[in-house]
Amino acid sequence: xxxxxxxxxxxxxxxxxxxxxxxxxxxxxxxxxxxxxxxxxxxxxxxxxxxxxxxxxxxxxxxxxxxxxxxxxxxxxxxxxxxxxxxxxxxxxxxxxxxxxxxxxxxxxxxxxxxxxxxxxxxxxxxxxxxxxxxxxxxxxxxxxxxxxxxxxxxxxxxxxxxxxxxxxxxxxxxxxxxxxxxxxxxxxxxxxxxxxxxxxxxxxxxxxxxxxxxxxxxxxxxxxxxxxxxxxxxxxxxxxxxxxxxxxxxxxxxxxxxxxx
Amino acid sequence: xxxxxxxxxxxxxxxxxxxxxxxxxxxxxxxxxxxxxxxxxxxxxxxxxxxxxxxxxxxxxxxxxxxxxxxxxxxxxxxxxxxxxxxxxxxxxxxxxxxxxxxxxxxxxxxxxxxxxxxxxxxxxxxxxxxxxxxxxxxxxxxxxxxxxxxxxxxxxxxxxxxxxxxxxxxxxxxxxxxxxxxxxxxxxxxxxxxxxxxxxxxxxxxxxxxxxxxxxxxxxxxxxxxxxxxxxxxxxxxxxxxxxxxxxxxxxxxxxxxxxxxxxxxxxxxxxxx
Numbered sequence: 001x002x003x004x005x006x007x008x009x010x011x012x013x014x015x016x017x018x019x020x021x022x023x024x025x026x027x028x029x030x031x032x033x034x035x036x037x038x039x040x041x042x043x044x045x046x047x048x049x050x051x052x053x054x055x056x057x058x059x060x061x062x063x064x065x066x067x068x069x070x071x072x073x074x075x076x077x078x079x080x081x082x083x084x085x086x087x088x089x090x091x092x093x094x095x096x097x098x099x100x101x102x103x104x105x106x107x108x109x110x111x112x113x114x115x116x117x118x119x120x121x122x123x124x125x126x127x128x129x130x131x132x133x134x135x136x137x138x139x140x141x142x143x144x145x146x147x148x149x150x151x152x153x154x155x156x157x158x159x160x161x162x163x164x165x166x167x168x169x170x171x172x173x174x175x176x177x178x179x180x181x182x183x184x185x186x187x188x189x190x191x192x193x194x195x196x197x198x199x200x201x202x203x204x205x206x207x208x209x210x211x212x213x214x215x216x217x218x219x220x221x222x223x224x225x226x227x228x229x230x231x232x233x234x235x236x237x238x239x240x241x242x243x244x245x246x247x248x249x250x251x252x253x254x255x256x257x258x259x260x261x262x
Numbered sequence: 263x264x265x266x267x268x269x270x271x272x273x274x275x276x277x278x279x280x281x282x283x284x285x286x287x288x289x290x291x292x293x294x295x296x297x298x299x300x301x302x303x304x305x306x307x308x309x310x311x312x313x314x315x316x317x318x319x320x321x322x323x324x325x326x327x328x329x330x331x332x333x334x335x336x337x338x339x340x341x342x343x344x345x346x347x348x349x350x351x352x353x354x355x356x357x358x359x360x361x362x363x364x365x366x367x368x369x370x371x372x373x374x375x376x377x378x379x380x381x382x383x384x385x386x387x388x389x390x391x392x393x394x395x396x397x398x399x400x401x402x403x404x405x406x407x408x409x410x411x412x413x414x415x416x417x418x419x420x421x422x423x424x425x426x427x428x429x430x431x432x433x434x435x436x437x438x439x440x441x442x443x444x445x446x447x448x449x450x451x452x453x454x455x456x457x458x459x460x461x462x463x464x465x466x467x468x469x470x471x472x473x474x475x476x477x478x479x480x481x482x483x484x485x486x487x488x489x490x491x492x493x494x495x496x497x498x499x500x501x502x503x504x505x506x507x508x509x510x511x512x513x514x515x516x517x518x519x520x521x522x523x524x525x526x527x528x529x530x531x532x533x534x535x536x537x
Binding site: 072139140141159160180181184185187188191192193194199 | 373397448
């Protein structure tokens with residue numbers, strides 16, 4: 001697609017731009033109909049509330065989420081670990097033995113890779129990857145942020161390229177438009193260790209496609225469930241349908257405090 | 263009286279004399295001489311050490327070389343922190359030159375981010391700038407810029423071009439005339455002794471009554487242990503770019519003049535030397 005004509009005369013080919021940028025002629029500007037910066041922002045107190053409800057439901061259905069508190073500052077995050085089986089294609093002559101007891105070490109929720117093509121001259125072996133997902137609150141963007149790390153059973157961590165490659169097929173196009181703006185390695189702000197992050201500046205893009213109006217009109221929904229069920233699948237995390245039953249309690253004091261802040 | 267603009271130059275051109283030594287267990291074909299370099303405080307280790315890498319690779323076999331990483335007295339150095347921050351936090355009260363050990367093996371996966379190319383540094387740098395603008399201007403200024411302006415910020419840093427960088431960065435330092443400062447101040451406070459890598463919170467530069475908040479106000483609010491108790495002795499130093507700004511300094515001024523190129527104020531709380 002061609003760039004807009006805003007006075008730029010690029011000498012070299014520019015990197016492909018997302019469709020939002022094309023609409024706004026090379027300037028990255030969110031159209032005013034979507035603008036409402038307050039519209040999709042989540043206040044920290046409400047973030048914690050919604051996380052509490054989320055964990056409660058997770059416990060009821062055995063989905064494995066827990067809340068972890070940092071003792072220094074009292075903030076915290078949601079955490080879940082699960083194992084995923086992935087098919088890997090390797091050439092016939094480099095066939096590896098798969099471990100006999102892999103099945104026994106898997107936890108309840110094992111998801112199979114969608115990639116099961118049969119390629120002539122290649123056999124597939126299954127690999128188990130341990131994923132650890134954390135949901136933290138970003139005070140800078142006032143949205144939740146998804147951090148995750150992944151490693152093979154022998155402890156070898158996945159590389160950024162392997163992570164990009166494992167992004168669900170439906171989201172590959174969007175990822176290719178700007179991989180460096182989407183998933184990168186970053187330092188976990190509470191643990192100080194390397195994690196992969198789904199960039200929060202794109203959160204509003206994702207969320208706005210899910211909600212039909214500004215957040216104000218959707219307060220009865222649990223933000224974490226809405227957000228996680230939208231962004232989670234991008235990086236291999238699914239949110240069972242039963243979460244749709246969860247509805248936050250109406251808390252009038254938090255509502256009026258929020259209005260005062262905005 | 264020094265012009266405020268001189269402060270911008272002093273910050274940009276700050277340097278730390280450094281001695282790089284190859285880790286003794288690295289396998290070499292002949293002896294590796296140490297390599298001396300003046301490191302820019304405002305840049306990142308992996309951006310300015312190509313010459314260091316070349317120097318040591320000359321005495322090593324190709325197969326012994328994988329991703330370079332740096333360590334100071336046993337602590338892996340986080341390349342994604344600005345060099346000046348790393349020095350202030352870990353070595354500010356030690357003798358110069360700063361002695362850094364160079365490794366090419368056993369990359370510490372649990373401690374350090376990978377840095378396979380300059381693209382990684384650029385992505386990290388731009389992500390910090392975007393986050394800073396989210397705090398200062400609800401992302402309005404950064405989003406209104408064209409892609410070439412973003413590129414100019416990065417090229418200015420990469421090529422050590424003060425004018426090129428500030429031609430664009432000055433826009434990120436402006437605010438509407440009706441306000442007296444940014445919406446929130448982008449800052450991070452680091453202490454080597456804590457498990458938590460840094461403290462970052464929302465903090466307004468202007469009080470509800472219109473007064474300017476100071477550095478002391480910020481510390482009292484976010485990290486009270488760093489501010490002197492009335493009766494006690496000040497056990498810590500508050501350091502930015504190798505100096506201890508007065509606690510009465512308005513935080514808005516500090517944000518405009520002493521931020522790093524990523525637009526964050528990176529503040530170190532370190533033990534005060536006892537001599």
